[in-house]
Amino acid sequence: xxxxxxxxxxxxxxxxxxxxxxxxxxxxxxxxxxxxxxxxxxxxxxxxxxxxxxxxxxxxxxxxxxxxxxxxxxxxxxxxxxxxxxxxxxxxxxxxxxxxxxxxxxxxxxxxxxxxxxxxxxxxxxxxxxxxxxxxxxxxxxxxxxxxxxxxxxxxxxxxxxxxxxxxxxxxxxxxxxxxxxxxxxxxxxxxxxxxxxxxxxxxxxxxxxxxxxxxxxxxxxxxxxxxxxxxxxxxxxxxxxxxxxxxxxxxxxxxxxxxxxxxxxxxxxxxxxxxxxxxxxxxxxxxxxxxxxxxxxxxxxxxxxxxxxxxxxxxxxxxxxxxxxxxxxxxxxxxxxxxxxxxxxxxxxxxxxxxxxxxxxxxxxxxxxxxxxxxxxxxxxxxxxxxxxxxxxxxxxxxxxxxxxxxxxxxxxxxxxxxxxxxxxxxxxxxxxxxxxxxxxx
Numbered sequence: 120x121x122x123x124x125x126x127x128x129x130x131x132x133x134x135x136x137x138x139x140x141x142x143x144x145x146x147x148x149x150x151x152x153x154x155x156x157x158x159x160x161x162x163x164x165x166x167x168x169x170x171x172x173x174x175x176x177x178x179x180x181x182x183x184x185x186x187x188x189x190x191x192x193x194x195x196x197x198x199x200x201x202x203x204x205x206x207x208x209x210x211x212x213x214x215x216x217x218x219x220x221x222x223x224x225x226x227x228x229x230x231x232x233x234x235x236x237x238x239x240x241x242x243x244x245x246x247x248x249x250x251x252x253x254x255x256x257x258x259x260x261x262x263x264x265x266x267x268x269x270x271x272x273x274x275x276x277x278x279x280x281x282x283x284x285x286x287x288x289x290x291x292x293x294x295x296x297x298x299x300x301x302x303x304x305x306x307x308x309x310x311x312x313x314x315x316x317x318x319x320x321x322x323x324x325x326x327x328x329x330x331x332x333x334x335x336x337x338x339x340x341x342x343x344x345x346x347x348x349x350x351x352x353x354x355x356x357x358x359x360x361x362x363x364x365x366x367x368x369x370x371x372x373x374x375x376x377x378x379x380x381x382x383x384x385x386x387x388x389x390x391x392x393x394x395x396x397x398x399x400x401x402x403x404x405x406x407x408x409x410x411x412x413x414x415x416x417x418x419x420x421x422x423x424x425x426x427x428x429x430x431x432x433x434x435x436x437x438x439x440x441x442x443x444x445x446x447x448x449x450x451x452x453x454x455x456x457x458x459x460x461x462x463x464x465x466x467x468x469x470x471x472x473x474x475x476x477x478x479x480x481x482x483x484x485x486x487x488x489x490x491x492x493x494x495x496x497x498x499x500x501x502x503x504x505x506x507x508x509x510x511x512x513x514x515x516x517x518x519x520x521x522x523x524x525x526x527x528x529x530x531x532x533x534x535x536x537x538x539x540x541x542x543x544x545x546x547x548x549x550x551x552x553x554x555x556x557x558x559x560x561x562x
Contacts, residue, residue, distance in 0.1 A: 123249045123256070125155040130196040131164045134203060135244050137178050143170040144227060145203075146242035146250065153238045156249075156259055157291070166203045167242060169225045175203050189221050206230035209276065228252050232267060235280045236287065236299075240267045262293045270302030278309035282321040285337045289328040300340060307341040315428040318346050322427070326385040331375040334389075338368070346427070349419055350389070352396040359407040364482040367395045373480035378472055383433065387440040387473055390420040417442040439466055444473050450495030456503060456545045459510040471497060508548040515541055516553045525557055536560075 127135070131147055138145035145168040151161035168175060172192045176182045181195035190205035207221045208229050224230060227242060227250060234240040237255040249256070253267050264284050266273040274281050281303045288295050295303070310318070325331065334350065337343045343350045354368030363370060374388040394415025400408050420441045424434045443462050448454040459467045471493065478489045509515055517540065519533045527533060540559065544551045 123156055123243070125152065125243050125249075127243075127245065128164060130199060130201060131166065132245065133196060134166055134179075134194055134201055138168050138170055138175070138203075139244075139246065141170075141174075141178055143168055143174065144206075144225075145170070146227070146244045146247075148231075148242045149234065149239050152241045152243045152249070153255070153259065155243075156241070156256065164201060166201060167206060167227070167230055168203055169206055169227070170203075171205050171223055175205070190223055207233070209233045233276075234267050235273055235277070235283060237265050237267055238287070258296075262291070263296050264288050264291075264293050264299060265296040266299045266302065270299045271305060274302050274306040275309065278306065279313050279317055279321065281307060281310055281340075281342060282313075282318065282325075282337070285333060285340075285342065286321050286325040286328070288336070289325045289330040289333040292330060295336065303342065304340045307345055310342065310345040315346075315426060319427045319429060322347075323382055323386075326375065326389060327380045327382055329380070331380075331385055331389075332372040334375075335368075335372055347423070349393045349423060353392060356396040356399060357407070358395075358409075359401065359405060361484040362481050365480070367392050370480050374476050377476035377479045383436050383440070384469060384472060384476075386424075386433070386437045387444065387469070388476055390423065390437065391416055391441050391444040391473065391477065393419040393423070393441075413442055413445045416444075436466060436469070439463065440469055440473055443470055444477060446470070447492075448496070450492055450499060452499050452503065452548075453546045455496055455499045456508060456510050456548070459500070459503065460541070460545060464510060467500065471500070506548070509541070509544045509551045512537055512541055514551070515544065515556075516551045517556045521553065521557070522560070525560055527560070 125147070127147055135145040135147070145166060147164055148167040149165050151164045154161040170178075172184070172187055172190055175192050175194070179194045182192050183195070185191050185193045185202060186204075190207050192203050193200040194203050206224045206227055206229065208224050209221055231240045231242065231250075231252050237253045237258045239255070240253050241255040242250040258265050264287050284295060284299060284303060287293065325334065325337075334343065335354075338351060338354050350368060350371075353371055354366065356367040358365070358367060358370065365373060371389060371392055374391065375385055378384045378388055392412065394412040394417075395409045398409050398412040398415050400410070402408060417438050420438050421434065424437060439462065446458065446462070448458060458470075462470050475490070475493055478486060478493065503510065507514075515537060517537070519537065522533050522536055523529055527536065540556045543556070543559065550556065
């Protein structure tokens, strides 16, 4: 027990009280208690109870079965759903993910014992206050991720917990306790039994946390090897060039930490140099070169994103940014307009962030020049936007219809001519008028 005071949402409190009034135990449990103790706003509120699913359903007007075989019923109050789960003991795990069967129990301690980490194994209600059987508050205060009971047993029950542990450490800024680390290392290969979709969710949460660099811990523990072996190859590839002071993997970790916590941007930085291990060559002076690594990185990124079941929009944006992450240009307006056309107006601001994060993760060699170049490009980009200059066909002053009216025959030539006109306008934006463009026609 502890003096912690949590302001439970009205509906959560009401569900707990109804269950208590009918002779059952009930508590808010897990992540919502952890987040409340940390002064964070919980994403959702889970309730655990000694009542069986049928007993819970009998007490509330509107319920529906969400995971009845695992004891979970959703109670609807004020048009909002709250999951209420019966205390349970999990049976044997056959696939490193799901228990073969569950047994309901009336004992809260037995229910808390099956949970992953001490900080997620606390329960709370207004009557009893905090129930903390396994020292979750102590670990919260110390900033430690520790398994409930035996780490190997917890991870053999559900291999996804291995990745969740690193993710919690990244999100909360915590350290992973030594026995928990050993269990992760020992059972890392069981992550191969986990679906790509579940791994993707945990990976994104880790990458968009305050500490994406904790992916190095996942590498050290043999975790990334199971679902992201391309990262392991980067960690084993040195960069013998004055432009770099880290190996490819370390550079990648720094680049991720240099960019804001956006899914597309962090994934781009994770994958921008994945082609380097394959494209590396060493010249006669012992200097490394990675020619065409951006194209190879794009190809690898596509494979990784497909393997981890990412949606097409994410795949398209990340692959395009990876492809152009090393696209450099002298800071001249025409170059910037051409780049906006190539990369896309929507992705160009992302491209600028990617370039900057990449430079800041390199060595100090020529850093000032590189950053000045980016500052100048950014200034030109803002001017182009301000002047509403044309950088794509949609803003071209003529359309295919105009060309047909001017005497061109419908067909492929129309598209070619429009592209040719766009090329003129990208160099001379003042020529983006119907009159000027139609003068270029030789019909």
